[in-house]
Amino acid sequence: MQRLFRPDRIAVVGASATEGKLGYEAMANAVEFAGDVYPVNPSGEGSVFGQPFVDSVTDIEERVDLALLAVPPQVVPGVVEECGEAGVGGAVIYAGGFAEAGEEGEQLQAQVAAVADEYDLALLGPNTSGFIAPASDLMASFAGGVEHLQPGGVTILAQSGGVAHQLAFSAHREGRGIATMVGLGNRANVGFEEAIPYFDSDPQTDAIVLHVEGTDDGRALLEACRESDTPVVAYKVGQSDVGDFAESHTGALTGDHALYTAGFQQYGVPAVESTTALFDAGHALAQSPEPDGANVGVVTAQAGPGIIIADRLQRAGATLPELESATQNRVGDILPGITYAENPVDTGRPMPAFGDVVEAVAEDGNVDIVLLYELFEDALGFPQEALDGLAERVDKPVLVATEGPSESMAEDLDALRAADVPVFTSPERGADAAVALARYAELDAAGADEEVTADA
Amino acid sequence: MQRLFRPDRIAVVGASATEGKLGYEAMANAVEFAGDVYPVNPSGEGSVFGQPFVDSVTDIEERVDLALLAVPPQVVPGVVEECGEAGVGGAVIYAGGFAEAGEEGEQLQAQVAAVADEYDLALLGPNTSGFIAPASDLMASFAGGVEHLQPGGVTILAQSGGVAHQLAFSAHREGRGIATMVGLGNRANVGFEEAIPYFDSDPQTDAIVLHVEGTDDGRALLEACRESDTPVVAYKVGQSDVGDFAESHTGALTGDHALYTAGFQQYGVPAVESTTALFDAGHALAQSPEPDGANVGVVTAQAGPGIIIADRLQRAGATLPELESATQNRVGDILPGITYAENPVDTGRPMPAFGDVVEAVAEDGNVDIVLLYELFEDALGFPQEALDGLAERVDKPVLVATEGPSESMAEDLDALRAADVPVFTSPERGADAAVALARYAELDAAGADEEVTADA
Numbered sequence: 001m002q003r004l005f006r007p008d009r010i011a012v013v014g015a016s017a018t019e020g021k022l023g024y025e026a027m028a029n030a031v032e033f034a035g036d037v038y039p040v041n042p043s044g045e046g047s048v049f050g051q052p053f054v055d056s057v058t059d060i061e062e063r064v065d066l067a068l069l070a071v072p073p074q075v076v077p078g079v080v081e082e083c084g085e086a087g088v089g090g091a092v093i094y095a096g097g098f099a100e101a102g103e104e105g106e107q108l109q110a111q112v113a114a115v116a117d118e119y120d121l122a123l124l125g126p127n128t129s130g131f132i133a134p135a136s137d138l139m140a141s142f143a144g145g146v147e148h149l150q151p152g153g154v155t156i157l158a159q160s161g162g163v164a165h166q167l168a169f170s171a172h173r174e175g176r177g178i179a180t181m182v183g184l185g186n187r188a189n190v191g192f193e194e195a196i197p198y199f200d201s202d203p204q205t206d207a208i209v210l211h212v213e214g215t216d217d218g219r220a221l222l223e224a225c226r227e228s229d230t231p232v233v234a235y236k237v238g239q240s241d242v243g244d245f246a247e248s249h250t251g252a253l254t255g256d257h258a259l260y261t262a263g264f265q266q267y268g269v270p271a272v273e274s275t276t277a278l279f280d281a282g283h284a285l286a287q288s289p290e291p292d293g294a295n296v297g298v299v300t301a302q303a304g305p306g307i308i309i310a311d312r313l314q315r316a317g318a319t320l321p322e323l324e325s326a327t328q329n330r331v332g333d334i335l336p337g338i339t340y341a342e343n344p345v346d347t348g349r350p351m352p353a354f355g356d357v358v359e360a361v362a363e364d365g366n367v368d369i370v371l372l373y374e375l376f377e378d379a380l381g382f383p384q385e386a387l388d389g390l391a392e393r394v395d396k397p398v399l400v401a402t403e404g405p406s407e408s409m410a411e412d413l414d415a416l417r418a419a420d421v422p423v424f425t426s427p428e429r430g431a432d433a434a435v436a437l438a439r440y441a442e443l444d445a446a447g448a449d450e451e452v453t454a455d456a
Numbered sequence: 457m458q459r460l461f462r463p464d465r466i467a468v469v470g471a472s473a474t475e476g477k478l479g480y481e482a483m484a485n486a487v488e489f490a491g492d493v494y495p496v497n498p499s500g501e502g503s504v505f506g507q508p509f510v511d512s513v514t515d516i517e518e519r520v521d522l523a524l525l526a527v528p529p530q531v532v533p534g535v536v537e538e539c540g541e542a543g544v545g546g547a548v549i550y551a552g553g554f555a556e557a558g559e560e561g562e563q564l565q566a567q568v569a570a571v572a573d574e575y576d577l578a579l580l581g582p583n584t585s586g587f588i589a590p591a592s593d594l595m596a597s598f599a600g601g602v603e604h605l606q607p608g609g610v611t612i613l614a615q616s617g618g619v620a621h622q623l624a625f626s627a628h629r630e631g632r633g634i635a636t637m638v639g640l641g642n643r644a645n646v647g648f649e650e651a652i653p654y655f656d657s658d659p660q661t662d663a664i665v666l667h668v669e670g671t672d673d674g675r676a677l678l679e680a681c682r683e684s685d686t687p688v689v690a691y692k693v694g695q696s697d698v699g700d701f702a703e704s705h706t707g708a709l710t711g712d713h714a715l716y717t718a719g720f721q722q723y724g725v726p727a728v729e730s731t732t733a734l735f736d737a738g739h740a741l742a743q744s745p746e747p748d749g750a751n752v753g754v755v756t757a758q759a760g761p762g763i764i765i766a767d768r769l770q771r772a773g774a775t776l777p778e779l780e781s782a783t784q785n786r787v788g789d790i791l792p793g794i795t796y797a798e799n800p801v802d803t804g805r806p807m808p809a810f811g812d813v814v815e816a817v818a819e820d821g822n823v824d825i826v827l828l829y830e831l832f833e834d835a836l837g838f839p840q841e842a843l844d845g846l847a848e849r850v851d852k853p854v855l856v857a858t859e860g861p862s863e864s865m866a867e868d869l870d871a872l873r874a875a876d877v878p879v880f881t882s883p884e885r886g887a888d889a890a891v892a893l894a895r896y897a898e899l900d901a902a903g904a905d906e907e908v909t910a911d912a
Binding site for chain 1: 476552599600601602604614615616617618619620621622625626628629667669693694695696729730731732757758759760761762763764766767770771804831832833834835859860861862863864865881882883884885
């Protein structure tokens with residue numbers, strides 16, 4: 001899989017010089033890569049994006065690591081065979097018309113998988129929009145606009161290429177980066193259980209987020225999650241009956257949602273209920289020290305959003321512990337007559353001492369995770385100085401939820417993000433991210449106990 | 457209340473020339489208003505923002521409609537008395553230290569309310585950040601950045617000023633406008649049951665969204681919702697035990713969450729579970745023709761997000777009806793070999809004919825609400841031509857959920873918004889808005905039946 005996801009040389013089979021064609025779009029993205037990129041098409045004349053066409057991957061002298069197949073489904077088995085002969089390490093198959101499209105397609109996919117297995121070739125797809133690794137400008141996708149994506153610590157493993165792009169573009173809109181974005185599609189031989197361990201050992205990946213419709217082997221997926229040292233968060237779709245539509249999509253049975261949920265719970269995977277919550281949780285985990293426990297300390301500059309946060313945390317089973325009396329005294333000294341000094345600590349308005357209050361709560365021994373909410377006010381901004389390096393220093397996640405006039409807060413938001421502070425633009429999103437951290441801490445602790453028991 | 461929310465002349469009592477002071481910030485916002493604005497402060501010298509200080513509201517020759525009180529709690533009763541003597545119609549009380557702050561505060565608030573009642577003066581607050589009506593540049597708030605807010609059809613009635621601002625700024629970030637944003641605070645004599653009927657009859661308000669922590673008279677709130685011809689959506693906070701913190705906030709008991717939920721259900725108010733879902737639902741209702749029923753027709757250009765939408769709609773109890781056979785034939789004619797032609801209709805990718813498919817589904821007799829999802833592709837954009845005026849023509853809500861590279865889609869998003877198409881940047885948000893429309897249609901139908909029964 002290393003050659004699939006971290007190639008030195010790429011071939012685009014079915015490359016085209018005609019704008020709008022899949023083989024053109026795939027080539028347009030691929031040429032941004034720093035390594036060699038070969039357009040392959042027996043009917044191609046001259047060159048495309050400055051690269052001369054070759055007739056077949058077997059004609060390329062250098063060893064190609066990754067082949068992107070922008071060809072119709074019927075010719076895929078032959079092209080995969082040629083890739084195998086040429087010693088290619090991995091291939092992305094964009095075409096649909098395989099396991100998702102009835103019996104004939106299933107047979108075609110089985111045929112492709114057999115050829116790939118013969119040559120030990122890792123297949124992404126078929127029926128996928130590919131993958132993207134912004135840090136190396138590797139865009140093995142035909143989608144437009146992916147050149148804007150920025151590097152970061154979250155790897156997206158989505159069963160649907162569409163959902164993978166939804167997650168990546170949504171992250172980008174909020175100034176967040178991604179390590180690798182993968183659309184798994186039909187998972188001919190690279191499924192969740194293969195991709196999770198690979199990205200667990202990927203040095204760029206600090207958290208893995210999963211979008212799951214269903215797999216034939218749910219247990220293997222869950223085992224892979226349990227084995228992963230890198231935090232994994234999951235979004236399992238298909239609680240209601242969408243089996244028919246889903247099967248037509250990536251050839252997957254959605255399976256029993258309750259079993260997945262119980263499995264994630266058992267195997268240490270926080271489960272979420274939306275694309276937004278999925279990336280938020282991954283972002284919080286990737287950007288934060290690992291929490292030691294599930295106790296959340298909340299500091300708010302406005303009580304209304306604070307009540308929303310407290311309510312949401314409690315409903316999700318997170319704990320708002322009482323603060324140490326030393327912390328309560330310290331907060332009282334900073335702000336005599338403070339609005340509400342329990343947990344949440346509410347200052348009523350942003351104020352110059354807001355950062356001191358945040359530090360006091362972050363240093364409290366009862367608190368494992370810190371969440372602050374502040375409606376942005378231009379005159380005061382964020383407590384940037386207090387937040388800069390705070391998570392590292394106290395060795396706890398410190399999350400910021402906020403909103404404000406987009407015009408005046410943009411620069412201050414960028415500064416927070418530059419300091420690696422995870423930011424969420426609503427009280428609920430901040431609370432949900434804290435809940436995911438709390439669940440991860442609880443599950444991690446439970447998992448550790450389990451291992452101890454197993455060893456004993 | 458007309459003089460409170462739609463004044464011709466404003467006085468800012470406690471106006472200050474010292475930057476950073478509440479009386480300065482309130483004045484800075486107030487002077488954007490087109491009508492007369494009088495700074496009132498007996499210790500004020502000269503002028504502020506070009507307006508000469510006066511000693512008391514009773515010294516102003518013209519009749520003042522609205523007084524903004526940027527004064528400490530202890531002097532509020534006296535100032536309200538002066539306002540009454542001067543014939544002021546309404547006052548906003550920013551100060552805290554009233555019913556939310558224990559017994560003494562409660563007495564102070566009762567005293568203020570009694571004075572106001574004597575003079576028939578409508579009080580917003582105390583303990584509020586005020587209100588904002590962008591269409592008339594009326595910013596009766598001390599918060600910064602509110603001058604960026606744009607006019608629109610949704611009125612926000614939030615118990616918390618902080619939540620009101622969260623909702624308004626969040627709307628603004630997404631290019632949405634508001635009719636009026638109100639933070640009710642302690643509701644001395646203007647509460648939900650007074651504000652809802654007022655904004656129901658406000659010509660600028662097409663939908664009302666409520667943020668409720670709790671009131672002393674839940675029944676009056678629910679009755680006001682039922683009486684409203686303008687659609688109302690509610691977000692009731694406080695399902696878990698946050699009573700202590702909440703009471704310290706706006707002096708409210710959160711009450712029994714289950715009773716509120718049942719009440720909203722009974723009285724025709726879709727209830728949501730986040731600030732994002734609240735404004736999304738209000739935006740969808742304000743921008744759309746009233747749906748005749750709860751049947752949702754879904755069109756997707758990517759199956760993965762389509763499955764998320766179908767799942768979420770079904771889980772929330774919305775119906776995805778079978779399409780008429782004429783529609784199925786029509787879709788089949790437009791796209792022979794289409795990926796999935798039931799409901800959702802999935803085209804697999806955006807394509808030039810996507811707009812035709814959307815129109816076919818929108819014109820289907822079984823469909824009451826249309827929701828489309830498209831991952832934005834630069835080369836094809838949105839089916840702008842098909843969407844322009846479609847909702848009006850078919851007399852049904854038509855919602856768009858999307859995401860894409862923020863850089864390249866910005867202009868096309870603006871064009872959609874300019875055509876009054878409600879846009880949501882995730883599949884889940886689009887689905888949740890459709891669910892709110894479906895609930896409103898169901899509840900509206902149930903309400904109509906009830907009235908018929910009552911008449912008979």
